[in-house]
Amino acid sequence: MKINFFKYQGAGNDFILIDHTKDGLNTVDNKLIANLCDRRFGIGADGLMYITSHNKFDFEMHYFNADGKLGSMCGNGGRCIVAFAKHLRIIDKETNFLAVDGPHFARISENGEWVDLQMINVDDVKLDNDAFVLNTGSPHYVAFKDNLKNFDVFAEGKKIRYNETYSKEGINVNFVEEQRDHLFVRTYERGVEDETYACGTGVTAVAMAVAKHKKQSGHVKTDIKVLGGDLKIEFDYNDEKFSNVFLCGPAKLVFEGEFNVR
Template identity: 80%
Template sequence: MKINFFKYQGAGNDFILIDHTESPIKNIDNELVANLCHRRFGIGADGLMFLTAHDQYDFEMHYFNADGNLGSMCGNGGRCIVAFAKHLGIINKETNFLAVDGPHYARISENGEWVDLQMIDVATIDRDKEAYVLNTGSPHYVALKTDLKNLDVFQEGRSIRYNETYKEKGINVNFVEDKGDHLFVRTYERGVEDETYACGTGVTAVAMAMAKHNEQTGHVKTDIKVLGGDIKIEFDYDGETFSNVFLCGPAKLVFEGEVD
């Protein structure tokens, strides 16, 4: 049996998307998902998503990590599935859809290649020594660094992700360098188990952690550079809760095809 698929990328974070609106998802073969995401023996992607119908929302997003396991919220994946829904004619300029962490609102550009995705509110940021730990739909560890371009993100990120504190449930590890007019971020993602070109929930967590670190309140806008391009984050912060959080960036169709 052949499956039609679409490949999207958001700031270099790439995903396989499958239209599953005609029937509910059941009996997902996790090994098949992992094989499809494999960069040498499959299509290659950081994750795979099914878009399904929902009677109360425009659609529902089901996200699987590259290791084949069902994942937590993926911000760039959320932006890409919004672009996919527009491509399919399910939505036009805006949408309300359901993801694993609850409902999300998003607006999309006329050409379908820029998406502003509303993320969940966040009221809790913990500390792990000098690092910040918070959940923006997925759990994140945020550490400030200098000379980030030369950091061995794979080794250092992996050592944190698998240390005694986090190895059982896993955590995404973000390193950030403040460049003045923007933040430079690199991320080691659990489920991918490698550095990725971007992480949407990760850069959202970084922007929040840096706002807290710098005691910056009010309406905050942050420009972020990742290996795959530029992303913008904005939110309201009253010193306690981050609200009206938007993850803004590109979401582009790369190619489409069929796979057995």
């Protein structure tokens, strides 16, 4: 049996997308998903998503990490699936869809290549020594680093992800360096178990951690640079709660094709 797929990327965070709006999502083959995400023996991706129909929302997002396991919220994946929904003509300029962490609103540009995705509100930010720990749909650890360009994100991120505190549930590990007009961010992602070119929930967590660290308040706008390009974060912050949170950036179709399922 041949299955049609679409490959999307959002600031270098890449995903395999499959349309299940017509036949529904009846079974999940975790091994197959992991094989498809493999960069040498499969299509290659940071994750895979199914888009399915929903009777109360425009669609529902089902996200799987590159290891084949069901994942928590993926911000760049959410932006890419919005672009995919526009490509499928499920939506036009705006949408309300359901993800694992709840409902999400999004706006998409006319050409379908820029998406502003509303993220969940956050009111719980903890400290782990000098690092910040918070959940923006996925759990994140945020640490400040100098000379981040030459930092070993894979080795140091893996140490934190698998340390005694976080090894059981896992955590995404973000390192940030403040520049004159933007934040430079690199992320080690659980489920991928490697550094990725971008992480949407990660840069959202970083922008919040920096706002808290610098005691910013009101409407905060933050420009982010990641290995795969540029992203923007906006939110309202009143010293206790982050609300009206938007992750903004590119979401582009790379190619489409078919794979065989035996």
